[in-house]
Amino acid sequence: MRRKFLKSVLPAALLAAAVALPAAPVSAQSSSLSLTHARIAAHFDFAAGQMPENIALTPNGAADVTFAGSRQVAHLTRDGHTRVLATLPAPADGGVHTPALGFPLTTGIVRAHDGTRYVLYATGTSDLTGVWRLTPGGSPQRIAALPADSLPNGMALDERTGTLYIADSALGTIWTVPSTGGAPTAWSSAPQLASTGFIGANGIKLHNGAVWASNLDRGTLLRIPIGPHGDAAPVETRATGLTGVDDFAFTGHGNQVLAALNGPNAVVLVNPDGTRSTMLTAADGLQNPSSVAVRGNTVYVLSAAYATATDPNLILASLGRTRPLTAGHTRP
Numbered sequence: 001m002r003r004k005f006l007k008s009v010l011p012a013a014l015l016a017a018a019v020a021l022p023a024a025p026v027s028a029q030s031s032s033l034s035l036t037h038a039r040i041a042a043h044f045d046f047a048a049g050q051m052p053e054n055i056a057l058t059p060n061g062a063a064d065v066t067f068a069g070s071r072q073v074a075h076l077t078r079d080g081h082t083r084v085l086a087t088l089p090a091p092a093d094g095g096v097h098t099p100a101l102g103f104p105l106t107t108g109i110v111r112a113h114d115g116t117r118y119v120l121y122a123t124g125t126s127d128l129t130g131v132w133r134l135t136p137g138g139s140p141q142r143i144a145a146l147p148a149d150s151l152p153n154g155m156a157l158d159e160r161t162g163t164l165y166i167a168d169s170a171l172g173t174i175w176t177v178p179s180t181g182g183a184p185t186a187w188s189s190a191p192q193l194a195s196t197g198f199i200g201a202n203g204i205k206l207h208n209g210a211v212w213a214s215n216l217d218r219g220t221l222l223r224i225p226i227g228p229h230g231d232a233a234p235v236e237t238r239a240t241g242l243t244g245v246d247d248f249a250f251t252g253h254g255n256q257v258l259a260a261l262n263g264p265n266a267v268v269l270v271n272p273d274g275t276r277s278t279m280l281t282a283a284d285g286l287q288n289p290s291s292v293a294v295r296g297n298t299v300y301v302l303s304a305a306y307a308t309a310t311d312p313n314l315i316l317a318s319l320g321r322t323r324p325l326t327a328g329h330t331r332p
Contacts, residue, residue, distance in 0.1 A: 033279075033321060035318065038285065045312075050070055050072075051069045054066050055302050056111040065314075066107060066120075068106055071087055072086065073087075076314065088128070096124065097124030098123055099169075101151075104124070106121050107152060108166070111157075118133055119132045119133075120166060122153075123148075126148040130184075131177050144178075146184055151168060153166075153203075154203040154205075158206055161230070169202055172194030173187075187232050188232035192215065192235045196218060197217065200217055203248050203259075219240060220239065221239040242259055242268070242270070246259075246289065247259075247291040249292040249294045252294060254272060262306070267279050280317065285313060286315065288306045297318055298316060298318065301316075
């Protein structure tokens with residue numbers, strides 16, 4: 001896929017969301033955690049459509065990623081080499097009806113303990129949009145169909161219940177799908193998940209008995225407790241003002257979150273009280289960050305370069321403690 005073609009299919013709305021929006025006000029004060037020794041561990045080929053959208057870590061320190069522009073699932077070795085595992089079939093119409101974006105793209109990815117990958121694919125067509133499963137050494141198979149006018153984006157897996165949770169950016173819905181496959185169920189369509197014209201519910205994680213989701217258009221981080229029967233409780237807004245928020249990950253310290261702000265080109269630390277501080281910027285190599293993952297003291301950040309069209313990459317950084325938070329940091 002050539003650079004010129006990619007620039008032509010990325011609509012003005014995406015470029016506006018990634019460039020023109022002002023950065024959210026973030027605290028410049030010290031935080032209880034720091035990111036140090038940031039380095040670019042892998043470079044990807046933008047002209048070939050290798051815009052990394054989402055990441056799933058493997059037990060040995062490697063990672064699996066989705067490349068949005070090339071419809072691919074790839075494996076990244078610990079030393080930064082890329083191996084394509086599968087390319088999903090192209091829609092007959094080229095994906096021109098894919099909501100918000102107008103081109104087919106692979107989005108969320110999760111990995112089960114047995115190595116099975118689950119991948120989301122949005123094409124604007126009923127025959128391909130949905131959840132795809134890729135077993136080790138196998139070929140991708142669609143196991144659940146989602147509506148053609150949906151934009152499945154982030155995904156989380158509860159292996160205990162065998163449930164996939166899917167954030168739909170176009171329909172403002174969180175779907176659940178059995179990991180064995182089957183019909184999707186609209187788990188929550190709360191108004192806080194809806195877009196205001198471009199991308200609504202985006203990243204999604206399971207954490208301490210709740211589903212957490214980001215909303216790019218609204219710049220919010222949401223928590224939805226899981227009820228005793230698996231139902232969705234009322235939505236709690238945990239942070240606001242996160243302009244261009246995409247994916248996020250918990251640091252392992254309670255409800256502290258590292259969030260990727262796609263347009264402002266930043267990774268911010270969001271504290272449980274909603275205060276936040278900037279941890280990484282374009283000076284560290286960010287190019288429209290799209291995904292964050294944490295393992296131990298290592299933070300993985302993917303940059304898709306959707307708008308910069310320069311050097312999509314993977315950044316690794318070390319997560320460490322600094323001095324405790326003191327009075328004076330600001331609320332968003």
